[in-house]
Amino acid sequence: MGSLIRQAISPQTKGWGRGVALIFDCMVACVIMIIGLAAYSSLATQAPPEPDQCLGDYATHVLSFLDSNGCLARLIEGHDSSAVRRAIGELLPEGTSYCLCVYSPSWELNWSFSSQGFDWRNAAASSPYLVSCESNPEPYLVTLAISE
C-alpha cells in the first residue's frame, strides 16, 4: 500500500533506490501508527478529571458543622453571602473552589453563589442538607459542591 501511495503522490521518486522505497513504506506505516497513538493520547489527556467523591462527603461535613450552632440558618436567612463565603472559604482545603446552592422544598433555586474557578465538570456535591429557619416554616435545601 505504501508503494502505491508513493507512486501515486510522488512520481519523481521513480528513480530512487529500493532501500529508500522500503524506508518510505516504513515511514507511511509509522505515520499511520503515530496518528493513531496521538489520537489515543489526546483523548486520554483531554478527558476532564473525575470528581473526587471524598470532597462530596467533606462538603456534607462542612454543612453539618456550619449548622451545628444555627449559623448556617442565620447566614442563609440574612442572605449574608460575604459571611458564608468567608466561613466556607476558611474550611475548604487549598486549591478548591465551591458553589453553594439554596433551594426551596420544591427544589426551586432561591439563591446561589460560586467562588472563582469553580467548575461543575469536576465537582463533587454534598447530599441535600435540610436547614430550618425561624422566619420560614418550610426548611431550605442546601447543597455545597466542591471542585479542584
Added chain:
Amino acid sequence: MDQAFEATIAFAIFLAAFSVSQYTAVAVYESSMDRIDKPRLEAAACIVASEILMQNGNSSERWSSWEPVCEPGCYLSPAPGVEIAIRATCYSIDPSGGITRIWIKQGPAMHPLGAGAQKYVSGIVLGDGTFVRLEVYASDGLT
C-alpha cells in the same frame, strides 16, 4: 551525489518519524501508568485517613493529644512504598459565623509530594462543637 542526497533525506525522515513515535509512545505510557497508580494511592490515603478518624473519633481530647505519624505501616496500609503526609486542622465557629483556627498538626513529611500525589480529605464535628479537617496525601515517592 544523488545517492548520498537520497540517503540523507531518508535518514532525516526516519529520524523525525522515529522521534515523534517515541515521544508519543512515552506520553501514552505515562498516561497509562498515572491511571493505574491513581486508584492505588487514593486507596492508601483513604485507608490512612479512615484509621485516624477511627482512632480519635469525635473526642476533642484525643485529637488534642494526637500527633501525626507518617509511616504508612502504622495505619495498616496495604500499599508498599507509598509516602504519606498528613495535615489536620481544627476550627471553631462563633455564633456570628466567624471561623477561628484552633490548631494545626502536620506530619514531618509535609513537603510537596510531587504532581502524582493523591489527596483524601475528610472532616468530623467533635463533641465540643469544633471541627477537624483531615488531609492525607499519598505518593509513590517517584515523582
